[in-house]
Amino acid sequence: MPCGKNGGESIDRTVSITLGKGCLTHNNRSFIAENVDGNRSHLNVTYCNVPLKETYHKLFDEALEKYNAKQKRADRRIPDYYEKIRLSKQEKLFHEVIVQVGNVADMSAVGENGELAKRILDEYMQGFIKRNHTLHVFSAHLHMDEATPHLHIDFVPIVTNSKRGLETRVSLKQALLTLGFEGEGRENTEGTQWTESEKEHLAEVMARYGVRRIDVDKPHEHLSVLDYKKQERTREVEELTEQAQMLQESNDSMRESLDELKDELSELSEDKDNIHLEMSKYVGEEWELPEVPPLMSAKTYRTKIAQPLITKLKDVIRKLIVNVVEISKMWKQALNEKSRFAGRCRDLERENDSLRKDAKKFGIVRDKLGEQEVQSILQKAEEERLAKEIIKQPSLVGGKTKFRDKTRGNR
Numbered sequence: 001m002p003c004g005k006n007g008g009e010s011i012d013r014t015v016s017i018t019l020g021k022g023c024l025t026h027n028n029r030s031f032i033a034e035n036v037d038g039n040r041s042h043l044n045v046t047y048c049n050v051p052l053k054e055t056y057h058k059l060f061d062e063a064l065e066k067y068n069a070k071q072k073r074a075d076r077r078i079p080d081y082y083e084k085i086r087l088s089k090q091e092k093l094f095h096e097v098i099v100q101v102g103n104v105a106d107m108s109a110v111g112e113n114g115e116l117a118k119r120i121l122d123e124y125m126q127g128f129i130k131r132n133h134t135l136h137v138f139s140a141h142l143h144m145d146e147a148t149p150h151l152h153i154d155f156v157p158i159v160t161n162s163k164r165g166l167e168t169r170v171s172l173k174q175a176l177l178t179l180g181f182e183g184e185g186r187e188n189t190e191g192t193q194w195t196e197s198e199k200e201h202l203a204e205v206m207a208r209y210g211v212r213r214i215d216v217d218k219p220h221e222h223l224s225v226l227d228y229k230k231q232e233r234t235r236e237v238e239e240l241t242e243q244a245q246m247l248q249e250s251n252d253s254m255r256e257s258l259d260e261l262k263d264e265l266s267e268l269s270e271d272k273d274n275i276h277l278e279m280s281k282y283v284g285e286e287w288e289l290p291e292v293p294p295l296m297s298a299k300t301y302r303t304k305i306a307q308p309l310i311t312k313l314k315d316v317i318r319k320l321i322v323n324v325v326e327i328s329k330m331w332k333q334a335l336n337e338k339s340r341f342a343g344r345c346r347d348l349e350r351e352n353d354s355l356r357k358d359a360k361k362f363g364i365v366r367d368k369l370g371e372q373e374v375q376s377i378l379q380k381a382e383e384e385r386l387a388k389e390i391i392k393q394p395s396l397v398g399g400k401t402k403f404r405d406k407t408r409g410n411r
Contacts, residue, residue: 010210010211010212011106011210011211011212012211012212012213012214013101013102013106013107013206013211013212013213013214014101014102014103014213014214014215015099015100015101015199015202015203015206015213016098016099016100016101017097017098017099017195017198017199017202018097018098018100019095019096019097019098020096020097020098020152021096022094022095022096022154024052024139024154027139027141027143027152027154028046028049028139028141029041029044035146035147036145036146037145037146038145039145040109040110040144040145041145043118043144043145044141044142044143044144044145045118045122045141045142045144046140046141047125047137047140047141047142048137048138048139048140049138049139049140049141050138050139052082052093052094052138052139052156053082055136055138055156056081056082056085056093056156057082059136059156059158059168060081060166060168060169060170061081062168063166063167063168063169064078064081064166066166066167067165067166067167078166081166085170091170091171091172092172093156093170094138094154094155094156095135095154095155095156095157095172096152096153096154096155097151097153097198098150098151098152098153099121099124099125099150099151099153099198099202100117100121100148100149100150100151101117101120101121101149101202101206101211102117102148103148104147104148107148107149108147108148109144109145109146109147109148109149114144114148114149116209116211117148117149118142118144118149119209120202120205120206120209120211121142121149121150121151122142123205123208124151124201124202124205125140125142125151125153127201127205128140128153128198131179131201132155132179133179134157134158134159134175134176134178134179135155135156135157135158135175135179136155136156136157136158137153137154137155138154138155138156139152139153139154140152140153140154156170157170157171157172157174157175157176158170158171158175159171159174159175159178162174172190172191173190176190176191176193176194177190179194181193181194181197199213
């Protein structure tokens with residue numbers, strides 16, 4: 001029996017916070033999989049279960065209305081933000097993490113350790129929402145009717161007061177940045193920092209129940225030299241594939257941003273032309289005061305002729321000044337955006353150079369091992385990945401898995 005709240009000696013357990021596929025019907029038990037024990041489903045805990053579309057209406061309808069009201073062009077308006085994100089290549093409708101303590105061998109859902117895991121996960125869940133205010137949790141379930149107790153936490157990452165697009169919009173990177181997690185290269189992204197932080201919070205809860213966190217990411221000393229080299233080559237191939245995908249996503253995002261900037265510059269040019277047109281209306285008009293008609297008094301001349309002309313001239317000048325000031329502000333903002341994107345383009349060029357170097361390394365590996373060996377490694381890696389996915393659902397046995405910011409559409 002563990003110590004802490006439970007007394008006794010301390011026990012060691014692994015922790016797992018992995019990126020899930022987000023099958024909402026499985027999580028809320030609308031769909032019952034083969035690995036689910038229906039006799040134990042009443043032990044599950046539902047923290048929240050709001051339909052995803054309803055969540056999107058609640059979070060983004062007000063910001064969407066404001067955004068559309070500002071658009072002068074109909075093709076820039078967004079009829080349905082849910083559908084926009086569903087079809088997006090940069091963001092996903094929602095993200096899911098699966099949280100687990102131990103595995104089926106040492107933390108089975110059936111028995112005393114299952115109840116211990118349930119208490120730990122329940123306490124961890126209570127703090128998750130408080131810590132992660134930019135990750136709007138709309139569906140969260142603690143499952144006790146599978147092999148190992150575990151949490152499914154589904155959330156929509158949001159950023160507020162955004163200067164681009166909707167004021168409140170979907171962005172995993174910005175949501176994590178707001179929480180204080182700033183990426184430092186491909187090996188230390190916002191996602192990996194956030195995941196490790198959450199594991200530390202989970203470890204703190206475990207410690208209160210006399211359970212100590214241990215890591216399973218140890219060197220595989222038992223592997224033969226050849227197997228170890230194959231494993232390393234497989235890892236390199238997977239990293240290169242992921243880097244290529246991340247670069248493609250960055251390029252897609254930049255292309256979309258540049259298209260938006262082009263549209264804004266086009267609108268500014270149209271506004272500038274409109275000002276010139278407005279000015280041309282008055283260039284040909286006679287602004288000189290006419291001669292005083294015979295027998296007209298000075299007072300009548302000032303009231304009937306001079307003052308109306310001056311008032312009209314003031315009105316024209318006021319309109320032109322307002323238009324010029326407004327267009328100057330917008331033009332300055334557009335130039336600042338252009339400068340920012342130019343800097344981002346330089347960053348992408350450096351990433352391209354880095355990726356080309358990695359590709360060159362991969363070419364050396366391929367030349368050394370041979371095309372057939374590389375294909376064999378890739379095939380083996382894919383088979384292992386599929387096997388892990390199959391195993392993950394019934395037992396949810398997992399080690400340390402990085403939380404990768406892979407922005408994709410609906411699953």
